Amino acid sequence: HFKGPGGYGIVADIGSHHNSPNNKKKPPCLILRADMDALPIHEQTHISNTYKSDQEGKMHACGHDGHVTMLLGALTVLKKMEHSLQGTIRFVFQPAEEGGAGMKRMIHDEHLLQMEPQPSIGYGMHVWPTLPSGTIASRPGPLMAAAEQFEIRLEGKGGHAAMPHLVIDPIVVASSIVSSLQTIVSRTISPLDAGVVSVTYLQAGDGAYNVIPSHAILRGTIRSLSTRNLLNWRDRVEHVSRSIANLHGCNMTIEYSPDYYPPTVNDPWLFRFSSQIAKEVSRWHNHPHDDDDNNGMKRSGDVGDGSQSSSGSSSSSSSSKTPPLFLSDIEPTMGGEDFAFLAEQIPSTFFFIGQGSGGDHLDTTHIGEDRDSSSSDSDSEDHNNTNTSTNNGYAPRTDFGLHHPSFALDESIMPLGVALHVNLALRTLKQLALDEEETNWDQKILSQGRQSSQSHSSDALTEETLVSEL
Numbered sequence: 001h002f003k004g005p006g007g008y009g010i011v012a013d014i015g016s017h018h019n020s021p022n023n024k025k026k027p028p029c030l031i032l033r034a035d036m037d038a039l040p041i042h043e044q045t046h047i048s049n050t051y052k053s054d055q056e057g058k059m060h061a062c063g064h065d066g067h068v069t070m071l072l073g074a075l076t077v078l079k080k081m082e083h084s085l086q087g088t089i090r091f092v093f094q095p096a097e098e099g100g101a102g103m104k105r106m107i108h109d110e111h112l113l114q115m116e117p118q119p120s121i122g123y124g125m126h127v128w129p130t131l132p133s134g135t136i137a138s139r140p141g142p143l144m145a146a147a148e149q150f151e152i153r154l155e156g157k158g159g160h161a162a163m164p165h166l167v168i169d170p171i172v173v174a175s176s177i178v179s180s181l182q183t184i185v186s187r188t189i190s191p192l193d194a195g196v197v198s199v200t201y202l203q204a205g206d207g208a209y210n211v212i213p214s215h216a217i218l219r220g221t222i223r224s225l226s227t228r229n230l231l232n233w234r235d236r237v238e239h240v241s242r243s244i245a246n247l248h249g250c251n252m253t254i255e256y257s258p259d260y261y262p263p264t265v266n267d268p269w270l271f272r273f274s275s276q277i278a279k280e281v282s283r284w285h286n287h288p289h290d291d292d293d294n295n296g297m298k299r300s301g302d303v304g305d306g307s308q309s310s311s312g313s314s315s316s317s318s319s320s321k322t323p324p325l326f327l328s329d330i331e332p333t334m335g336g337e338d339f340a341f342l343a344e345q346i347p348s349t350f351f352f353i354g355q356g357s358g359g360d361h362l363d364t365t366h367i368g369e370d371r372d373s374s375s376s377d378s379d380s381e382d383h384n385n386t387n388t389s390t391n392n393g394y395a396p397r398t399d400f401g402l403h404h405p406s407f408a409l410d411e412s413i414m415p416l417g418v419a420l421h422v423n424l425a426l427r428t429l430k431q432l433a434l435d436e437e438e439t440n441w442d443q444k445i446l447s448q449g450r451q452s453s454q455s456h457s458s459d460a461l462t463e464e465t466l467v468s469e470l
Contacts, residue, residue: 008036008095009092009094009095009102009110010092010093011091011092011093011112011115012075012090012091012093013029013088013089013090013115014078014079014088014089014091015029015086015087015088015089016086016087016088026117027086027087027088027117027429028086028087028088028117028120028121028428028432028433029087029088029117029118030087030088030119030120030121030122030123030425030428030429030432031090031092031112031119031121031122031123031342031346031348032071032074032089032092032124033071033092033093033094033122033123033124033339033342034064034067034068034070034071034092034093034124035067035068035095035097035102036064036067036068036093036094036095037097037098037100037102038055038058038059038061038062038064039058039059039060039062039098040058041057041058041059041061041403041405042056042057042059042405043405044406045059045396045405045406045408046396046406059405059407060407060409061402061403061404061405061407062098062407063127063355063402063407063409064097065409066127066409066413067125067126067417068093069414070125070414070417070418071091071093071417073414073417073421074091074417074418075091077418078422078426085426085429086429086430086432086433087117087429087432087433088117088119089425089429090115092106094338096338097338097339099149100338101258101259101261102338103338103339103340103341103342104338104341107341107342113345119346120346120347120432121270121346121347121348121428122339122342122343122346122348123274123348123350123351123421123428124339124342124348124349124351125350125417125420125421126337126352126353127352127353127355127409127410127413127417128352128355128356128402129354129355129356129398129399129400129401129402129407130354130356130399130401131327131352131354132357133354133355133356133357133358133398133410134282134285134286134325134412134413135282135326135353135354136278136279136281136282136325136326136327136351136352136353136354136416136420137327137328137351137352138266138278138327138328138349138350138351138352139271139328139331140266140267140268140272140329141266142225142226142264142266142332143263143264143266143332143333143350144263144264144332144333144334144335144336144337144340144350145196145223145224145332145335145336146223146224146225146226146227146230146260146261146262146263147221147222147223147261147335148222148230148234148257148260149219149220149222149256149260150219150220150234150237150257151217151219151255152174152177152217152218152219152241152252152253153217153252153253153254154173154215154218154245154250155170155214155215155250156168156169156170156215156216156248156249156250156251157214158211158212158213158214158215159211159212160210160211161209161210161211161212162210164212167212168249168250169248170204170213170214170215170216170250171205171213171216172248173216173244173245173248173250174204174216174218176244177199177218177240177241177245178218180240180244181199181241184197184233184236184237185197188236189229189233193224193225194224194225194332194334195222195223195224195225195233196222196223196224196334197220197223197233197237198220198221199218199220200219200220201218201220202217202218202219204216204217222234224263225263225332227263230260231260234256234260237254238254241254242254261336261340261341262341264336264337264339264340264343264350265343265344266348266349266350267343267347267349270348273428273431274349274424274428275326275328277420277423277424277427278326278351278424279325279328280423281416281420282325282416283326284419285413285415285416286325335402353413353417354413355409355410355413356398356399356410357398357399357410358397358399358408358409358410358412358413396408398410
């Protein structure tokens with residue numbers, strides 16, 4: 001339990017913490033991470049009040065409660081097999097992801113990476129409502145954007161709205177700044193590069209119709225898939241804004257967030273290795289009873305192609321609506337993630353777990369809820385939309401976006417997250433320990449990545465096994 005300024009970070013190590021018998025080097029160590037914090041949002045999830053946050057104005061609108069649950073599930077499973085672990089697994093429960101750079105605090109203030117044994121690989125994951133439930137997705141290289149926030153304060157000269165020639169109007173200045181900032185992306189970078197400069201807040205005056213205010217405030221965000229572009233655009237935002245303010249004789253100050261987030265970049269060699277694991281875990285989750293001629297693994301839905309098998313009796317139930325099980329090259333997103341601070345320090349891979357079709361399963365009750373004892377007033381609900389939840393204990397619609405007041409977790413995917421954590425940890429430790437004469441982890445990972453996915457199938461921990469363990 002960290003004793004730093006936040007006081008909420010928790011780290012747990014299990015496995016082998018001692019030197020190997022030949023004393024040449026210590027057993028490998030890797031990190032499994034989950035973020036914990038909520039958001040200052042008034043929850044409007046369409047479900048009974050017992051499911052909503054009991055803290056007014058605060059809710060888990062980004063699925064971090066699900067992240068913690070999945071990592072706790074993995075910890076429960078792996079603790080039972082601790083005696084067989086070929087290294088150390090470090091479970092990191094991280095606070096302050098939502099703008100607080102909690103991972104950076106844990107690395108720099110609490111020396112997370114200097115704790116013995118020192119970790120060499122990191123894994124993280126995030127629920128993703130724009131992907132179908134049960135899908136796992138990621139990509140090599142940049143997955144999520146670098147992010148910065150800014151606040152611009154304009155100080156002009158207020159006065160009567162009927163005498164604009166006697167004032168310095170900060171609203172006119174602010175409007176010009178908003179328009180001109182849009183040209184940073186459209187006219188100063190290559191069309192092949194991705195970037196966002198958005199003004200999301202503008203406040204001026206006290207609501208009077210006949211008063212030109214003396215000041216205005218603008219807030220916004222800058223996003224890029226590289227730190228270099230982010231810093232260049234940050235300088236450009238300040239230059240454009242200050243030039244316009246000076247042109248109108250208006251004073252301007254600008255402030256940035258204490259910590260800009262770097263892009264979340266998946267190590268290409270580690271991704272090549274871990275994506276094979278993710279593909280097989282997703283297959284087991286979606287088709288646990290489908291067999292083929294090779295190790296009982298379903299052959300449909302190869303990495304990234306979204307194809308579906310037409311053979312096998314149980315595959316017919318999936319039909320053409322079955323989503324691709326693993327997407328290996330999804331488009332990057334301009335969302336930010338402070339797992340990036342860890343990925344800057346050690347080779348890491350970050351995964352998205354689809355949860356966007358959970359609302360289709362209206363016969364799925366919430367964990368711990370009794371469907372039979374649910375209220376009967378659901379007849380008054382709108383049944384025209386089959387994805388709309390009622391107060392009868394059914395799972396709510398789960399395709400609302402992250403940070404939406406109606407966001408709800410698809411609880412059916414949590415065993416998938418547990419299985420992914422467990423398999424990533426076990427197989428990575430096993431691979432790192434295969435040849436202690438090799439000192440470069442990437443040589444081992446690359447060697448493993450060249451093997452076919454069939455080599456992973458035989459020793460997969462299925463969701464069925466994990467559920468029984470839990």
